[in-house]
Amino acid sequence: MRIEYDSDPTYSLEERPKASVVRFNEVTPATRHSSDVGCNFKHLVWRYEFHGSQWFDGLELLKVDPGTYTDFLSHREDVEGPLERVLRVFSGRAVIRTEHWDEPLERFDHVAVPTGAAYQLGNTGVEPLWVGSWYSTGGNGASPETMLEPADRTGARAEYERIMAVRDERGLSTPPGDDGDDVDSPNVDRPDPTVEAFADAQPKTRYEAPEVGCNADWLAWMTNFDVLEWISDSSVMKLEPGGYTSLHTHFDNEGPHEELYWVMAGEARLVTEYRDERLCRFDSAFFPTGNPHAIGNVGTDTLWVGAWGARGGIEGEFDVSDLEISDRPGQTQEYERVMAARKHRGLSLPPNVEVDDA
Known part of the structure; x- marks a missing residue:
């Protein structure tokens, strides 16, 4: 996949916010x-x-x-x-x-x-x-x-x-x-x-989408919260070794939508515009509105990740569970910009991606 990007990918009218990570082994537990x-x-x-x-x-x-x-x-x-x-x-x-x-x-x-x-x-x-x-x-x-x-x-x-x-x-x-x-x-x-009950939920297949970085089919069990006012959705993501989700950004047209990932089992690699992070069991990552992110399985066992979304009761222009990530407005263009920005910062690109930049 060849990306031609002829402007500065690290500049936008609004700089993308960064993700933050909390590691389980760095948190001191309290006793109840x-x-x-x-x-x-x-x-x-x-x-x-x-x-x-x-x-x-x-x-x-x-x-x-x-x-x-x-x-x-x-x-x-x-x-x-x-x-x-x-x-x-x-x-x-x-x-x-x-x-x-x-x-x-x-x-x-x-x-x-x-x-x-x-x-x-x-x-x-x-x-x-x-x-x-x-x-x-x-x-x-x-x-x-x-x-x-x-x-x-x-x-x-x-x-x-x-x-x-x-x-x-x-x-x-x-x-x-x-x-x-x-x-x-x-x-x-x-x-x-x-x-x-997880056993009663039906998974949705997220299909391989090279145009936004997803390299294999993977499963997501998705829930929308009708009984809650501010917490909008949750999902369980299942990724086999070597599999990556699409890199995506939750723009204001989704709510605005913040997202949280929590590794429930397995080893993961978090991919963002600015850096990559290795996540282990019980590590968590937070993505503010406008932050590009993806996650992949870098272990030898199945990766299970819990995801939660919240938009404070503000309605989006579409339901995120209805559309493939590659079909959401602006996601393909955002992926191309992020790949160009990663090359500019010296970060690795997927094996199938080449960037021709200015």
């Missing part, structure tokens, strides 16, 4: 302790921070040992402000418990948690449970209460007792002494989380 809001043992939480994001306010990776449970959370708007969260099981087996029902979770299952919905996670398997979680406040700014331990948030114990009373009314299990007998009228108008 057993508490009186449902957490029965200690568990670890890794907090990832990406500065400069409009919609990704907080990311957490949880490790929960067999037989243990997290705190019951409900992120009430009167305490934490508007806050919605998504969860995905990276590995292990779990149960999600709400005030109305319990549901098992398997690897790659996804949970959407609207503002105010109550939930608790427990490890029902024999291996550690790893869960990726992030939340958005829709540009409203996170409340200081959100940074507190769950048991220390205003009204946390009273809310837990209310939830236990609802569960007791419905015949669901409650810990000894936590049946909420003293709670009057425990039912309130709160939403429930929604669960999408």
